[in-house]
Amino acid sequence: MKQFRMVIVLLLAVFLLSSCGSTEDAQNNNKANETASLTISAAISLTDALEEMKPIFEKEHNVELTFNLGGSGKLAQQIQQGAPVDVFISANQDWMDTLEKEELIQTDTRKDITGNKIVLISSKDAHLSMNLLEEIDQLDSVKQIAVGNPETVPAGKYTEQILTHLEKWDGLQNQIILAKDVRQVLTYVETGNAEIGFVYESDAKTSDQIDILLTADTKMHDPIIYPAAVTTDTEHENVAKDFLEFLESDQAQDILQSYGFQK
Known part of the structure; x- marks a missing residue:
């Protein structure tokens, strides 16, 4: 009788462990299938080019892009005030320099992506x-x-x-x-x-x-250069870096040039 009870206990333990493992696997799978959300604060002059890039990047990286567009100074000030932003794209170097000095962007991610007239x-x-x-x-x-x-x-x-x-x-x-x-x-x-x-x-x-x-x-006038960088407070660092790499790709640069930008 005692042996029978031990067998029951062991079987119950195995069942519970396997159930926990299945639940954990399911949770991990759900997390893997979740669509990440990336917030891009960008100079408003980039509006049309970014909108054309949006479905391309989203499809390739299973991510949803949200654009916050406006004057670079206003966008930089929002980041200074703690706005949740993953990537900042400025229409000049000065505002990016300001955020870099305040350690609000990841300096090693900073890239010059395009120019203008x-x-x-x-x-x-x-x-x-x-x-x-x-x-x-x-x-x-x-x-x-x-x-x-x-x-x-x-x-x-x-x-x-x-x-x-x-x-x-x-x-x-x-x-x-x-x-x-x-x-x-x-x-x-x-x-x-x-x-x-x-x-x-x-x-x-x-x-x-x-x-x-x-x-x-x-x-x-000063050279018109659009720098981009990942913010310090981003919660999606890897995909944010992927977006910067995408901006430098031939596909993205062709789109920018089609809208009058030039590197």
Whole structure:
């Protein structure tokens, strides 16, 4: 009788162990099949290119990408305030440098992924023409000039450098209206709220309502470079690094170039 009880106890123990193992295996399998979520804070000028990349990367890596788009300065400030971000892509080096100094990005992941140009645009309906940027203060029909806020919008800072180089910045202050990001500049010009504006070439190519009047000489401003990096607080470090590698791939670079970016 005693032996029979021992056999029952042993069989029960084996059953419980195997059940626990099955449950653990099931939990591990469920975790493996879960779709990771990656939050990308990126300069708003990258909107169209990133949206085209999104389904490609998601399918290849079983991950869901969420984009937080805006002016680089505002995005950097959000990270400083603790916003849950996995990857930051800035439209200039300064904001990335700021986060690096504050140890809010993983320095060894930082990569320069693409570049851009600054162009002067007008609405097609305006029928404006200019031969030189130096003539910008000589157009009687121009009452408003849309510019990204230089404090938080890299395109605005580049524009300030251009107009300062031409000794026009101070003289145009009564005509300049500041926008929260480069896409708002584009909207101001499209809707006629500003006769002209300064945007990236990539933004200009997204609209069939505007004309590119002139392209700024790159010698007039700092190099336009888009750095990207994984944040220090990411909970998805490996897949975040995979995304940065994807941005450097030929496939991603072809997409960026198709939208007017250039490395």
